Each structure stands twice: as C-alpha cells, then as structure tokens.
Amino acid sequence: MTDAAADTPTPPPTSPWERERPARARVAPVRAPLSRERIVEAAFIVLDRQGLDGLSMRQVAAELGVTVSALYAHVSSKDDLLELMYTRLFTGFAMPAPDPERWREQLRDFARSVRQRLLSHRDMARISMAHVPFTAELLPHVEALLAVFRTAGLPDRIAAEAGDLISTYIDGFVLEEGMWQDRAAQLGGGDSSMARPDWREMAGDMQDYFASLPAKDFPHLRALAGLMVTDSSDERFDIGLEIILRGLASYLPEPAADGGPDAPGAPDAPRPPDAT
Amino acid sequence: MTDAAADTPTPPPTSPWERERPARARVAPVRAPLSRERIVEAAFIVLDRQGLDGLSMRQVAAELGVTVSALYAHVSSKDDLLELMYTRLFTGFAMPAPDPERWREQLRDFARSVRQRLLSHRDMARISMAHVPFTAELLPHVEALLAVFRTAGLPDRIAAEAGDLISTYIDGFVLEEGMWQDRAAQLGGGDSSMARPDWREMAGDMQDYFASLPAKDFPHLRALAGLMVTDSSDERFDIGLEIILRGLASYLPEPAADGGPDAPGAPDAPRPPDAT
DNA sequence: CTCACCGGCAGAACGCTGTTCATTAAGATA
DNA sequence: TATCTTAATGAACAGCGTTCTGCCGGTGAG
Structure with missing residues (x-):
C-alpha cells in the first residue's frame, strides 16, 4: 500500500456500467x-x-x-459426463410398490413417466440407449421393476427379460420420435420454434408419399399410411406398450374362477386401448 | 510443340528407382x-x-x-455413407410370403435373420438404430412385414405398430449385446481375439456382483441374476420375441373350433421357449 | 508474519475429425 | 492436335477430446 502502489496502480473506481463485478469477477x-x-x-x-x-x-x-x-x-471424460447425465435423469424417479392386482396399470404409468423424462431433454433417448441401468444409483429401480413382474406372478425367465423389453421399447420409441422431429426441423429450417408446424407438414408429406405408392406393390402400406404417421405419438406409444403387456399377461396362470371383473391374467380380458 | 515447349519442359526420362510407376500406377x-x-x-x-x-x-x-x-x-457426407451401409445390410433380404397359418414362425424366422445380419458386422445395431427403413430400397420389406400382420388377422392399428415394435426390439437387443461385448473387450485388453474368454469371465463377475448385493434390498435382482446374464443370448432373444408374439396373438379372434394342434391365435396355445 | 505447499483453473498443444477448395493429371472428344 | 470432362490430389479450415505445463490464490506450519 506504500510505493508498491506505483507498480500496481489502484484501478479507478469501478465505472458504473461494470460495477456488477467488483472483486475478481472476470470469468x-x-x-x-x-x-x-x-x-x-x-x-x-x-x-x-x-x-x-x-x-x-x-x-x-x-x-x-x-x-x-x-x-x-x-x-474423467466425456463418456463419464454422459453417464452422469443419464443417471441424473432418473434419480428421484418414484417406483411403484408392487401390487399384484394393478401390475398392468403400474407398468403403464412407469412407461409413460419414463417416456416423459426422456422427452424432457433433447436427444436424451440417444444417451439412454447407449447406457445400461446397472449403476449403483439405478439398481433400486431395476429391482423395483423386477418386483412388479415377480409379485404379479410372472415366471422368472419372463420377468428377467421383461424389464429389458419394456426399457428398450421406450428408448427406441422416443429415439424414433426425436429422429422425425429432427428431420422435420432440419427440412424446414434452422429455426427451432418452427418445429411444430413443420412436423405436421412433414407428417402430411409422409402420408401423401405412402398414398402415392403403386397400389399393386404396396397395398398394406397404403392402407396403413394414416395409422403409421399420426399427429400425436401418444396413442401409438400406448398401443405398442399394450402389446407387450398383453404378451406378459399371457404367462400368468389363468385366474382361478375367483375372477372379479378386472382380474388380470387372461390375455384378452384387459381392454385394449382402442383396437377396433 | 513450338516454343511453348519451353513453358512445359518435357520431364527427364524417369529415373530407374522410380520406374515402378510408369503409367500413373502410384496409388x-x-x-x-x-x-x-x-x-x-x-x-x-x-x-x-x-x-x-x-x-x-x-x-x-x-x-x-x-x-x-x-x-x-x-x-455426399458421412451420414450418406452410413445410410448406404444400412440399406446395403438389408438388400437381398428374403421376406416371407404371408401365410396366415404360420405367421408366428415367419416372424420368428424374420427376427432371427435380422439379428444375424446385425451381428454380422460390428456395431451394426448402432447404425441401424439411427435409421428408419422408409427408403425406397427397404419399403418392400416393410410392406412384406405388414402383409404378414394383416393377413394373419391383426387389427390395422396393431399391425401398424407391430413392425416398429419388433424392429425396435431386435435393434435394441443386438445393441445391448454389442455393448456388453465392447465393455468386456475393453476391460480385458485391446486384443480382440481375447473377446470370448473375457465375455464369459465378465458374465461371471456380473453374476457375482448381483449375488453380493444386500439380500434385504435386492431380493429379486439376486434371484434372477443367473437369468439376466447368461452365456448365450439366443435364449434371451427368443424369450423377449415370444412375449411380443403372444401380445400380438392376443389381438386375434379366437380360433373358431377348427383348431388343428398348431392353430395360431390362442395366446396360450403356442408353446413358450421354456418358461418353467 | 512469512513461507512453503497445494488444489483448481488457464492456456497451449497434440492428433484427430468432417468437409471444402483450388489444382492437376489423364482420358475422351472434336 | 487442342479442348473439355472427369476423377483424384493436397492443402486448408474449424472443431473435437484429451493432456500437459504453469500460474495464482488460499491454507497450514514454523
């Protein structure tokens, strides 16, 4: 504070417009x-x-x-960071306590919640696809899922695969959702705020394309064009999920005549979403 | 050949030590x-x-x-090349002519063949996952798959999702297979010829790890450890596939008493792989 | 109070990537 | 023979993941 002040001259009193970073606040x-x-x-x-x-x-x-x-x-690396992001996406995720009478609803809720989490960040399904939930933080979730399967009465070999099957389905579905979204945005222009109308426009283009195929060679594709490319993906997600749930239900023993109206187990008893 | 030769002097006769590329044969x-x-x-x-x-x-x-x-x-780009690789992997892929009485076997054969193609090249599932089979070359395959579903009697809304569901399952399964394989190779060492023993060793380590979890918190994971990590993935693949096929079958009308011993449609009639 | 230490960050560098550009060599055409 | 077309080159650009060295400020010991 003596003559040393000459070497490091006291800076002029911070000018008003940069007053907000008084003490070593550069970066x-x-x-x-x-x-x-x-x-x-x-x-x-x-x-x-x-x-x-x-x-x-x-x-x-x-x-x-x-x-x-x-x-x-x-x-330690970018992969490390991606793994951190993956686990953080699912920490705090509430898993259901297994209830044998409501296992289908529980799995539906689980799948929809996972999909929502994946949709909450861009390209998150791609990250999720590249990881396995066998880290210490995520093992309880796997355990809870297995608990739902086993207490529902599924055979062990089925329960062991069911978790992978459902998780893969969710990841794959959301991944595909994102791909279409990206493709629509990239086709329409860089502006991300335009994603919505471009998506609808692209869905229309896809349907037109399918409808324009030669009827002789692509009868089924033409017939299903309107169902394969829909405005909302929610229905499609539920339908695929229901197929899996019905497949799982087919491994339950037949409800032994105690059947209430909502008895699980009979593969054709639970109502489909809307399979007319 | 007049004085213009001065501008482009004739090169000296090729010296002997570079005689090996007389006519533009260097690279x-x-x-x-x-x-x-x-x-x-x-x-x-x-x-x-x-x-x-x-x-x-x-x-x-x-x-x-x-x-x-x-x-x-x-x-035109690397993405272009990857797309080329993706479509070439499946060109020449024989699709079955739809047979309503054998749709389950046909789908099993289809899924196993696709898996084999994906396994025939390293990391091919990652490439496949990033693409949609809606290119001109692959559209006939999608059509043939839809034909199997529809002629089997599946409702249109189910048939429209079934193709995506099965394809996603195959891709996801093989992707996961490759991940474990890579992780085992990377853990054991760079030598790719050592992949086999390392994989078995790693499967053992995984099972040991699951078995070492606290029994109070992870009863189901411990119980299923031996089923979730197996030597051969073939069984696991078939089981997951069978779950999907049963789910699809649940949407068929009940076989109207014409049932041979192999009548499709009844969700519990077809034998599971080995679900004891 | 002084000094050595030490953790956390800056800056530069390495080797690699996808992609583009101007240039050149060779074959085909007139 | 002169020109045009094609196909491949070599250099370059911006960006990537990762590592290394060095600085700088706060902390504990003497």
Missing part, C-alpha cells in the same frame, strides 16, 4: 466452485440448445465461463 | 474406378476392424488407397 464469479453437479447442469443446457451432436466439452465449458481443461478436474 | 492401380459400392465395401472392412467410433472418412479412404476428398465425389 469465475468466485461463487460456485464448479462441482460435478454444476457441470452436469450446464451440459443439460447445452444439450437442450444444440442437441447431442452439438454437445462438446468446449461448449459445456463455455456455458460455465470456464476453460475445457477445468472440466477434467471433476469429470 | 490407384488404374482399375476399380472407386464407385459407391466400393466405398461401402471398404467402410464395412474398417467398421469390422475398428468399430463405429473408429470409422472415419480418412480411414475408409486409406483402406482404398485414396485421399479423403476423393470419397466426396461419390458420397
């Missing part, structure tokens, strides 16, 4: 010491903005106002 | 003019050797003894 606002959680958080922001192909370590670092190498002090 | 042996087909072929070689992550345009070019930019005269 790192001194707060938030860059934890794993903050990195994951920033990664989700970049993911939603630029998609999985645009999710680079440099972009995540830029989102945090930090250099790339700083990330590697908390995250 | 391209003048034969095989680098068609799309040849590029795809080389891409498959690189894919099998280095996996999808090691499949770069430069590697493909090197495999052909050609520079990168030469590829772009025949292929």
Whole structure:
C-alpha cells in the first residue's frame, strides 16, 4: 500500500456500467466452485440448445465461463459426463410398490413417466440407449421393476427379460420420435420454434408419399399410411406398450374362477386401448 | 510443340528407382474406378476392424488407397455413407410370403435373420438404430412385414405398430449385446481375439456382483441374476420375441373350433421357449 | 508474519475429425 | 492436335477430446 502502489496502480473506481463485478469477477464469479453437479447442469443446457451432436466439452465449458481443461478436474471424460447425465435423469424417479392386482396399470404409468423424462431433454433417448441401468444409483429401480413382474406372478425367465423389453421399447420409441422431429426441423429450417408446424407438414408429406405408392406393390402400406404417421405419438406409444403387456399377461396362470371383473391374467380380458 | 515447349519442359526420362510407376500406377492401380459400392465395401472392412467410433472418412479412404476428398465425389457426407451401409445390410433380404397359418414362425424366422445380419458386422445395431427403413430400397420389406400382420388377422392399428415394435426390439437387443461385448473387450485388453474368454469371465463377475448385493434390498435382482446374464443370448432373444408374439396373438379372434394342434391365435396355445 | 505447499483453473498443444477448395493429371472428344 | 470432362490430389479450415505445463490464490506450519 506504500510505493508498491506505483507498480500496481489502484484501478479507478469501478465505472458504473461494470460495477456488477467488483472483486475478481472476470470469468469465475468466485461463487460456485464448479462441482460435478454444476457441470452436469450446464451440459443439460447445452444439450437442450444444440442437441447431442452439438454437445462438446468446449461448449459445456463455455456455458460455465470456464476453460475445457477445468472440466477434467471433476469429470474423467466425456463418456463419464454422459453417464452422469443419464443417471441424473432418473434419480428421484418414484417406483411403484408392487401390487399384484394393478401390475398392468403400474407398468403403464412407469412407461409413460419414463417416456416423459426422456422427452424432457433433447436427444436424451440417444444417451439412454447407449447406457445400461446397472449403476449403483439405478439398481433400486431395476429391482423395483423386477418386483412388479415377480409379485404379479410372472415366471422368472419372463420377468428377467421383461424389464429389458419394456426399457428398450421406450428408448427406441422416443429415439424414433426425436429422429422425425429432427428431420422435420432440419427440412424446414434452422429455426427451432418452427418445429411444430413443420412436423405436421412433414407428417402430411409422409402420408401423401405412402398414398402415392403403386397400389399393386404396396397395398398394406397404403392402407396403413394414416395409422403409421399420426399427429400425436401418444396413442401409438400406448398401443405398442399394450402389446407387450398383453404378451406378459399371457404367462400368468389363468385366474382361478375367483375372477372379479378386472382380474388380470387372461390375455384378452384387459381392454385394449382402442383396437377396433 | 513450338516454343511453348519451353513453358512445359518435357520431364527427364524417369529415373530407374522410380520406374515402378510408369503409367500413373502410384496409388490407384488404374482399375476399380472407386464407385459407391466400393466405398461401402471398404467402410464395412474398417467398421469390422475398428468399430463405429473408429470409422472415419480418412480411414475408409486409406483402406482404398485414396485421399479423403476423393470419397466426396461419390458420397455426399458421412451420414450418406452410413445410410448406404444400412440399406446395403438389408438388400437381398428374403421376406416371407404371408401365410396366415404360420405367421408366428415367419416372424420368428424374420427376427432371427435380422439379428444375424446385425451381428454380422460390428456395431451394426448402432447404425441401424439411427435409421428408419422408409427408403425406397427397404419399403418392400416393410410392406412384406405388414402383409404378414394383416393377413394373419391383426387389427390395422396393431399391425401398424407391430413392425416398429419388433424392429425396435431386435435393434435394441443386438445393441445391448454389442455393448456388453465392447465393455468386456475393453476391460480385458485391446486384443480382440481375447473377446470370448473375457465375455464369459465378465458374465461371471456380473453374476457375482448381483449375488453380493444386500439380500434385504435386492431380493429379486439376486434371484434372477443367473437369468439376466447368461452365456448365450439366443435364449434371451427368443424369450423377449415370444412375449411380443403372444401380445400380438392376443389381438386375434379366437380360433373358431377348427383348431388343428398348431392353430395360431390362442395366446396360450403356442408353446413358450421354456418358461418353467 | 512469512513461507512453503497445494488444489483448481488457464492456456497451449497434440492428433484427430468432417468437409471444402483450388489444382492437376489423364482420358475422351472434336 | 487442342479442348473439355472427369476423377483424384493436397492443402486448408474449424472443431473435437484429451493432456500437459504453469500460474495464482488460499491454507497450514514454523
């Protein structure tokens, strides 16, 4: 504070327009010491903005106002970060307590909730597809799912596959949803706010394309064009899910004459979504 | 040939040590003019050797003894090349003529054949997952699949989803197979010839891990550990497939008492793979 | 109070990627 | 023989994941 002040002249009193960063606030606002959680958080922001192909370590670092190498002090690799994002997507996910009388509804709710979580971040199904839920944080979820299957009365060999089957279905369905969405956005233009109308337009184009196929060679494709490309994917998701649930139900012993009106087990007893 | 020869002086007679390329035979042996087909072929070689992550345009070019930019005269982008590989994997795939009495067997054969094709090239399920079979070359296959569903008697809304459901299942299953295989190889060491013993060892480790979980918290996971990680994936594949087929069968009208011993339609009539 | 330490971040660098550009060599055509 | 077309080259650009070295500020010991 003596003559040393000549070497480091006291900066002029911070001018009003940059008053908001008084103490060493150039890049790192001194707060938030860059934890794993903050990195994951920033990664989700970049993911939603630029998609999985645009999710680079440099972009995540830029989102945090930090250099790339700083990330590697908390995250060992990009794969590590992706795995963190995958597990964080499903932590806190409420699993049902197994109820043998409601296992179909429980699985329906489960599947729909998983799909919603996957849809809550762009390209999340692609990330989910590349990972296996056998990490320590996600094992309880697998256990809870198995519990639903087994207490419902499914044979062990069926229960062992059912979880994979349903999870694969959800991931694959949402993945495909995202692909169509991307294709529509890319076809229409870069503006992401235009995704909606472009999607509807593209669905119409697809139906027109199917309808334009030679009737002699593609009778079934023409007949089902209106069903394969629909406005809302919710119905399609439920139908595929119902096929799986009915397949599982076929492995239950026949309800032994105690059958209430909602007795599970009979493969044709539970009402289909709307299979006229 | 007048004084213009001074501008382009005739090169000295090729010195003896570079005599081996008398007529433009340095890299391209003048034969095989680098068609799309040849590029795809080389891409498959690189894919099998280095996996999808090691499949770069430069590697493909090197495999052909050609520079990168030469590829772009025949292929518009890497995505284009991947799509070419995807469609070529399934061109020439024999689809069954729909037979209402054998639709389950036909679908089983179909699914197993598709799985074998996916397994015939490394990481092929990852490529398949990223594409939709709605290209001109693959549309007949979709049509044939729909024909099987509809002539079997499935409602249209079910038939429209069944193709996606089965395809997604196959892709997802093989994808997961490959993931475990990669993880085992990567854990054991880079030597690809060691893949087999490492896989078995890893399956044992997984089972041990499941068995070591606290019995109080993971009873079902412990009970099914031996079924979820098996030596051969063939059984598991068939079981998941059978669940789907039974689910589809549940949408058929009850067989009207004409039933032979192999009558399709009854969801519990066809024998499960081995669901004790 | 001083000094050494040490963790967390910056900056630069390496080798790789997909893609584009101008250039060149060779064959075909007139 | 002169021109045109084709196909491949080599260099370049921007970006990627990852690693290494060095700085800088806060902390505990003497």
